[in-house]
Amino acid sequence: MNRSAPDALALTLAELLGQSALKNQRAFGDLYQLTSAKLYGVALRILRRQDWAEEVLQECYVNIWNHAGDYAVTKSAPLTWMTSIVRNRCLDWLRRPQAEATGVEYDIAVEAWQDDAPGPMESLLAASEGAAVARCLQQLESKQRQSIMLAFFHGLSHTELARHMQQPLGTVKTWVRRGLERLKGCLSGA
Amino acid sequence: MASYKSPQLRDKLAAEYVLGTLRGRARARFQSLLRYDPSLRRSVAEWEASITPLAAAASEIAPPARVWQAISRRIAGTARAGVGLTFWRGLAVTSATFALVLAAFIGMTPRLEPPMTMVAVMNDDRGQPAIVVSWPPMKAMRDPHLRIKVVQEHPTMASGTAWEMWMLPGGKAAPVSMGLIGIDRDQVMKITPALAGRMGDAWGITMSVEPAGGSPTGAPTGPVIFKGQCVKIL
Numbered sequence: 001m002n003r004s005a006p007d008a009l010a011l012t013l014a015e016l017l018g019q020s021a022l023k024n025q026r027a028f029g030d031l032y033q034l035t036s037a038k039l040y041g042v043a044l045r046i047l048r049r050q051d052w053a054e055e056v057l058q059e060c061y062v063n064i065w066n067h068a069g070d071y072a073v074t075k076s077a078p079l080t081w082m083t084s085i086v087r088n089r090c091l092d093w094l095r096r097p098q099a100e101a102t103g104v105e106y107d108i109a110v111e112a113w114q115d116d117a118p119g120p121m122e123s124l125l126a127a128s129e130g131a132a133v134a135r136c137l138q139q140l141e142s143k144q145r146q147s148i149m150l151a152f153f154h155g156l157s158h159t160e161l162a163r164h165m166q167q168p169l170g171t172v173k174t175w176v177r178r179g180l181e182r183l184k185g186c187l188s189g190a
Numbered sequence: 191m192a193s194y195k196s197p198q199l200r201d202k203l204a205a206e207y208v209l210g211t212l213r214g215r216a217r218a219r220f221q222s223l224l225r226y227d228p229s230l231r232r233s234v235a236e237w238e239a240s241i242t243p244l245a246a247a248a249s250e251i252a253p254p255a256r257v258w259q260a261i262s263r264r265i266a267g268t269a270r271a272g273v274g275l276t277f278w279r280g281l282a283v284t285s286a287t288f289a290l291v292l293a294a295f296i297g298m299t300p301r302l303e304p305p306m307t308m309v310a311v312m313n314d315d316r317g318q319p320a321i322v323v324s325w326p327p328m329k330a331m332r333d334p335h336l337r338i339k340v341v342q343e344h345p346t347m348a349s350g351t352a353w354e355m356w357m358l359p360g361g362k363a364a365p366v367s368m369g370l371i372g373i374d375r376d377q378v379m380k381i382t383p384a385l386a387g388r389m390g391d392a393w394g395i396t397m398s399v400e401p402a403g404g405s406p407t408g409a410p411t412g413p414v415i416f417k418g419q420c421v422k423i424l
Binding site: 176 | 235243246250253
């Protein structure tokens with residue numbers, strides 16, 4: 001298990017954020033280089049439209065630049081902090097009336113999430129930060145895991161989950177809720 | 191609301207908020223609770239710390255170069271007159287609930303004028319309400335005006351600068367200047383009949399910092415410090 005790589009990245013990012021708080025533009029450029037492909041991927045999957053994802057990404061990095069100083073007081077990992085900013089902005093974006101009207105023009109790339117043994121999880125198991133949640137996810141029932149992953153990675157709402165999985169709304173809501181409960185139990189026991 | 195006191199429910203809401211399945215009004219309501227509830231914020235932070243690293247499992251996609259170009263223009267402070275459409279579109283939509291609360295508050299002030307039917311709560315860059323603008327139906331007024339209430343401890347206006355308020359019309363139309371504001375807590379801003387006629391289209395209001403005397407170009411040239419969405423309350 002290669003634990004040193006992600007930790008080195010986390011340290012680098014924390015330092016770049018510190019420099020960005022001091023308005024060091026070059027450090028901020030490096031921060032962008034190291035993180036933008038990750039965060040753009042996050043935004044694009046949730047928003048499903050390139051123009052929106054670009055706008056949100058731009059907003060979020062300007063926000064990160066303006067609030068880099070706030071990072072120091074949070075105790076989270078730098079990438080988690082930045083990812084949360086992007087995810088929240090995306091989910092807020094989906095609340096706009098125009099955004100709701102788009103329908104399902106996007107063909108959800110389900111990637112490997114429908115499999116019982118999701119592939120990308122393996123790479124996560126090797127990383128220190130995501131290892132616990134990846135291990136716990138593997139212990140969920142497959143429907144619970146699938147609905148949680150579709151919601152997380154593709155920003156599907158309960159209604160969209162129900163449509164996508166061809167199940168009643170109440171059923172997928174229960175999968176999500178129970179899945180999260182079990183996840184919490186597993187994470188706190190781990 | 192009593193139900194928000196149940197620890198199980200609070201934790202479930204925090205989890206679904208982080209996961210992304212808490213949507214629409216429920217999400218907005220949750221966000222407004224977060225603002226005043228440190229223990230709920232902790233709960234969210236815990237879920238973020240455990241779930242969000244999952245994002246690392248998804249493949250990376252490099253954004254087009256224009257994204258960085260736009261960002262570096264904006265952070266270099268060279269965005270003079272170049273505060274793009276993106277920015278206007280990016281107005282936070284989280285203030286609707288707060289607007290209702292403040293609207294009720296504003297509604298209590300005695301007055302001899304038509305009731306205020308529209309309100310825009312302008313938030314600062316931290317999402318905290320700074321200025322509330324409200325107005326009645328413009329048709330009902332002979333001398334059209336807006337009421338401005340400063341709800342935040344007023345930041346200092348640097349000398350040689352002025353604060354200019356802008357109305358954001360729908361679609362891709364450029365921001366329309368509403369005028370400069372003063373530093374009093376309660377202000378009345380008279381507006382031209384032409385602007386009054388367009389207030390029905392307003393979906394957002396912003397405040398930018400301009401040279402004394404207002405924007406030299408008729409468009410916002412300085413940093414936008416407050417922004418808010420227009421909400422119909424009556």
